[in-house]
Amino acid sequence: GQQVMQIPQYQHVQEGxxxxxxxxxxxxLSNIQWYKQRPGGHPxxxxxxxxxxxxxxxxxxxxxxxxxxxxxxxxxxxxxxxxVGTYFCAGLMDSNYQLIWGAGxxxxxxx
Amino acid sequence: xxxxxxxxRHLVMGMTNKKSLKCEQHLGHNAxxxxxxxxxxxxxxxxxxNFKEQTENNSVPSRxxxxxxxxxxxxxxxxxxxxxxxxxxxxASSPLVAGYTDTQYFGPGTRLTVL
Numbered sequence: 001g002q003q004v005m006q007i008p009q010y011q012h013v014q015e016g017x018x019x020x021x022x023x024x025x026x027x028x029l030s031n032i033q034w035y036k037q038r039p040g041g042h043p044x045x046x047x048x049x050x051x052x053x054x055x056x057x058x059x060x061x062x063x064x065x066x067x068x069x070x071x072x073x074x075x076x077x078x079x080x081x082x083x084v085g086t087y088f089c090a091g092l093m094d095s096n097y098q099l100i101w102g103a104g105x106x107x108x109x110x111x
Numbered sequence: 112x113x114x115x116x117x118x119x120r121h122l123v124m125g126m127t128n129k130k131s132l133k134c135e136q137h138l139g140h141n142a143x144x145x146x147x148x149x150x151x152x153x154x155x156x157x158x159x160x161n162f163k164e165q166t167e168n169n170s171v172p173s174r175x176x177x178x179x180x181x182x183x184x185x186x187x188x189x190x191x192x193x194x195x196x197x198x199x200x201x202x203a204s205s206p207l208v209a210g211y212t213d214t215q216y217f218g219p220g221t222r223l224t225v226l
Binding site: 024033035041042043044050061088090091099101102104 | 152153154156204213214215216217218219220
């Protein structure tokens, strides 16, 4: 079936270090969306990428969509404690409006 | 954020109980979803309703029964659950407007524990 693989499952960083999570789809995506879930919270929409090769920035967050529209990444520069949480990608398939979710990457800031 | 509300926020039930989860969206959206989120697993889509019609049932056991009386309300009726059904149940809605790539708005979830 259609899958979106997301790695790594966890990433431990020191505050101030960078963080990256990657998503790869088995099929071409119409778009890819990124969500953040804080501990104890619910997923909150961050951004959507639609075009092949698209790059979008939100302050310290950089989102990329691959040329083949099968992979995407989220990079956070100089992490802060407010960045803690789980980051999910979700790919929209061509056939319907349903999202196929990645398993999430949990960002943990080392004390 | 109060666009999507869920009640109750926490629920503990025995395996023989019957309970219902409620979701309400105040965003004027046309699609609503139930997800199950267990520890160390991806979000699992359970049910999808578009314009009050169920369009997806991802092989969910019959002990979970959804109901969508109108485009603003969604229920999940629970009956004879198993301990492995303990999880966070998330409701979401999306606009579902033709030509618009849907973004999902989540409620806070119901933390369900089955004893």
